[in-house]
Every structure is written in C-alpha cells, then in structure tokens.
Amino acid sequence: MEKRPRKTPAERARAQYTNYAVREPMELMDFLAAKMPDASRTKLKSLLSKRVVFVDNVITTQFNFPLQPGMKVQISKQKGKKEFNNRLLKIVYEDAYIIVVEKMQGLLSVNTERQKERTAYTILNEYVQRSGRQFRVYIVHRLDRDTSGLMMFAKDEKTQRTLRDNWHEIVTDRRYVAVVEGSMEKDYDTVVSWLTDKTLYVSSSEYDDGGSKSITHYRTIKRANGYSLV
Template structure:
C-alpha cells in the first residue's frame, strides 16, 4: 500500500474476504502480508487475524508500509479500540513528563504511536503509575472520555490489583491496612494522624508464595493514593524489594518489586466490563517459579 485508505463495512462478514473485495488489484498473499505487517486497523486497532469478524458500521483502515513500521511501541499494547489504549508500562519509565524528562515517557511514546496511525488524533492519560512500577496504564483518545473516566474513577473501577515482591513477610497470610497518608516537603509519603491534608488509604493483601526471605504478595487497592502500597508494606514491616526510599535493604531483581497486573472497570460508553491484564515480569517469575 502506498497511501492510507479508510473503508466502511456495510455487511457482516470476516476481514480477509472484505479486504480481497476492497483491494481487487492485490493478490491473496499480498493482502495476507498487510495483515501480518499490522497494516490493517479495525476501528483504530491493529488486527492480524484473517478471520476477524466485521459488523456493519465498522471502519477498516489500510496503512502504508512506512506508517505501519513507524508506530511500533517499545512495550506491549494490552488493549486498543477507537477511543481507548492500554499498555504494559515497563519499570523505569515515567508515565508523564517532568521538569527533567519530557520526551521519553510512556505518554509521549504512546501519543506518537497513535499520531502515526491516526494523524491529528490526540491522546490523554487517564491515571498514572510510579516511574519504577510496571504494568497496566490506560489512555483515552478522546478528551471527553478521559474526563468521564477520571471523574467517575472510583465508581467505574471494580478492581485494581498489583503483585509485589516484599522483604520478609506480612504478619498474616492476608489482611487489610488502613491509614491516613500525608506527604513531607520532600515528597515522602507516610502514615499519620487523620486531619487536614491527610488522605485515607485502604490496601488489602494476600500472600501467594515465599522464597529465600522474600514473599510474593497480591495487593488490591480500595483507594489509589500516591505510593500507597509502598508505604503500607513498610508499615507492615515488609518493604517492597528494591524500594530504598521506603526501607528496603535489598534489590534482588534490579528493579522495584511492584507490578500493576490487573485493572477492571466498567466501560462508560457501553456499560460493559473491561478487564486489562499485564503479564508478570520475568524477574518476578524467576524469583517465584510456577507463579504468574
């Protein structure tokens, strides 16, 4: 393909027959090549399956080969449709820009990815992860949808689950931590007394496995405060591995032992459940074989 083409589906069917009809000057093998090179988008999402089902009203976009190569991301896309994009952010990458780093952030890379495929399309970050935390990060391609998600976040989100590698072990196999979080002038978060500027935080945890002085813990958030898991694990006497800022003495994986592995929410457009999952990072699986 030498130029971008956008087609509208008029009747139900599957993708390959639709493409063969739409580009009659191309051979069957050439059309399959478009799919394998991720040059075919259905409602803005790359599709590689030739038997992908189509419904009337959907849009199919054919990208030039040069554009297809330009929008490969250096991290996995977990979900994408016409208005949402979820990625598996690696540890060490900022979610958004800062005074020191404005270019190489998850947001900037994802925005360039969207712009290369959909010229003029903007991207908006819905929530954030700490720089050293990996996992599910959600963006919206529409500002109105971004606002709906953010303004109704606590109502729409049904599950926020993390997996953490911690030093030692929590006092019980499962439990709940509830405290009021405050922040120092140097941006260190701590559990303090309730009152002005204190924000209640609730964390539930469950021990999944133990190995060589470390525990693998699944953590679910009832609230989403800054550094909440890291502070609450420190409060339990089992800081997150690699987290020197909050009391860790070791760094067995060469990274912070915290990964956002699941985000479940109700899509405000369709009212249907949307479950986003990021596979556990390889260092976690090496420390705890058979988990994840």
Template sequence: MSDNRTVNAPTTLLPYLFESWPDVKRTRIKQWLKYGSVRVNSRAVTRHDHPLEPGDKVTIKVERAPRTKAAPMPAGLKIVYEDEAIIVLDKGAGWLTVATDSGKGRTAYAALTDHVRATDARNRVWIVHRLDRDTSGLIVFAKTEPFKRILQQNWHKFDKTYLAVAEGVIKRDSGTLRCHLNEEFSLRVRSVPPDEDTREAITHFKVLKRTQNTTLVELKLETGRRHQIRVHLSDMGHPIVGDKPYGAVTDPAKRLALHSSELHFVHPMTGEKMDFVLPLPDPLAKLV
C-alpha cells in the same frame, strides 16, 4: 461493533433506539448517541430528538481504531487494546507515564501521542491515571477530553489490582492496610498521623505465594494515592523487592517488583464492562 435497523414508522431517534435495542442499557445507548456512534442513513447524529421516517437506516457503529505502521510503539510499550475512545497500554518498567518537572525521561504519553498523530496530526491522548516509572503493567489513556473526564470521575468505582513481590515472609494471609499519607515530598511519600494536609490510603491485600525469602502479594486499591502500595508494604516491614527508597535491601530483578496486573472498568462511550489481565513479567515471576 456494527448493528443496524430500518425504521418502519415516523418517530424520533432516542425512543427508537430504546425500542430497537431493548437488551442494551439506556445509559449505554445515551453514550452511543452523545459520542457519535449512532448513524442515520450513514450520517452521525447526536440529537436525541432527530426525526426518523420510514425507510431510514439507523446504524450503531463502534469501531476499533485502525492500527498504523507509521509509528510503531518503542520497546517496552505495547498497546493491549485501542478503539476510538481509549487506549490500554502495557507499560514496561523504566517508562514514565508523563514528563516530570525536569522534563527528562522517556514517556508513554509522548510515544502514544506519536502513535495517534501518525494518522492525523490533530490527534492526541489524555492521561487518565499514572504508574510510577519503575512499575510495569496496565494503564489507560483516553482519546478525547470528555472520555478522560468520564473515566476519572468514575475511577474510584473501578477495580485495580497489582501484584508485588515483597521482601520476607508475610504471615497474614490477607487483610486491609490503612494509613494517612503526606505527599508533600516528590521522592518519598510518608505515612503520618492524620491532619488536614494528609489523605487516607486504603489497600486490600492477599498472599498468593510464599518462598523462603519473598512473598507474592495481590493488592487491590480502594484509594489511589501516590506510592500507597509501596508505603503500606514498607510499613508492614516487607518492602517491595527493589524498592530501595522504601527500605528494600534486595534487587535481584534490577527493577521494582510491582506490576499493574488487572483493570476492570466501564467503557466511557459504550458502557461495556472492559476486563484486562496481564500476568507477572518473567523477571518478577522468577523471583517466586
């Protein structure tokens, strides 16, 4: 995005921005200013009271980051969207988001770090949220720590949708699943009676399709607890296909049949609504 105006009378920067871009939300304009997207005579300015004189050129410049061929993404990882603030990644099953305590396994974080450092060795990425190793789909990384904080502080407001292929036929068409989770154990989260050490998990579900032996379910997270979808479906008596730790007895796709299919959030710099949708991967689509 690039847009510019010419100043006609002496003023200061923030009031000029409000006046010159009346259709843009003021919070978004402040984000432009805070994170260096406002340029006066080609120079980035962040002070709201920066003086303007007639003839000054004010430009809003929010660019997608240039791609580089120096560090192509490895198989199983695909960049869906990238700009100077965020990277939205399509993570394949089998990839860790970040290294575990053992330090073993391929990580999306390491691959993206190599990607951004191909243009500047000082670049890095920040983790906003995580997907399990065997869950595929959309995941967001930030390219600065302030952007990471903005996204994490507002993450509960954003829409996150998953698709899962569950074992058996779920009879209810839709509903809300609630439980309290004990996340003490690293390999398997358990639903338990509530106490001071548990956290409530809430998932809204809708059945999209039924076959003779499976159910395709759409799941929207109200909370973001570790393994909450897996626990909720297991507690229903319909564990996710391929999810042996939570009671599944079938694994035709040789992977967990859980996919992060939609993310809808507000861009941390521009204030724009960002919408991303990924269909069910072929190995899982074939199950239904």
C-alpha cells in the same frame, strides 16, 4: 462558480475507510485475501501490523480473528502509520475514543517538572501523530514509574472529561500483585497509612500527618526462596 456542499463529519469519517461487510464466517486473513486478491500475504500482514484494519470499529491485528456474519471490516486510508513496537509499552486495546496500554516497570506515565524524558504519554503521542493529522492523546490517570500494569488514555477531550469525572465510579477496586523480599509473617492483614502527594512523589506515614488515609488489604499467595508473592 457553484460551491460544493461541505461534507458532514460522518461523511468525512466514512471517506477515510474502505468498508466491507462480512457475509459468512471466516478468519480475518482469509477475508482480506478474498476482498483484495491482488495483494500478497506479506502485504496483508503489513496492513495488520500497521494497525489500519478495524473490525466493528476496533483495531484488530490478529490474522486469524474469527469473523461472523453482520460484522464490518474497515481498512484505513491514512498513510504513514508504522507498526507500534516499544519494549516498555504495549497496546492491548484501541478504538476511536481510547487507547489502553500495558506499561512496563521503569517507564514514567508523564513528565514531571524535575524529570524530562520519554514517557508513556510522549510515546503514544508520537504513535497517533503518524497519521499526519493533529491527533494527540489525553491523560486520564497515572501509574508510578516502578508499577507495571494497564493504563488508559483518551483520544479527545470529551472522553477524557467523562472518564476523569466518573473515575471513582468506574474504578471502584484496584488490585496489585507484588513480589516482596522476605517471608510474610501473616497470610493476610490490613495496612493503614496516610499518603502525601508532592508533585507525583508520594510519601507514606503510619500516623495521620494530614495526608490521605489509605487502607490496603493484602493476602500472601506464596512464599519461596526468601521472597513472598502478595
């Protein structure tokens, strides 16, 4: 019995999608309706909400996304994906290599030895595993529970290593916006402290106690109602 030649990784990847080339400018919903005339608008909106429509390899959920000639639209054939909806986590960007999310205040990035609960990591793992394959996300960095902001996760170990090994070259500046109680005395200043990380719990000292030196520059943006925005 003659064996069929094994498909290459590129051939297997192409087989997972229905591919369409964009020939003229139009919005994404109109393009999908033209390519899938038997599908209702409800069905097309469902494809977008389930995050199975890609434009130039990036998941796109915006129904009026402007397409231009030369772009490529792909529809994943993977089944079982559901709309991602979580009040503490929002996906703001996703492609074949990374997922960028906006983490809300109150959600842990990852579990600690002392705390076992739902985290950004476990929620995203459940999301990528809905494809029915052994997918998972890989931790690149963390945000404190009480800090909201953008977090990046990798979809494979190579991407994770690349980002981690070059993180300080990629992220050279970190900026935070905070509301603090009381009226700031100064419009701007610099705070120097030493930070000690004890299993993701960071303590701060005004004196050098062997921790990492931290230099924070702050600027007061606004003062009102007994609070300050810095």
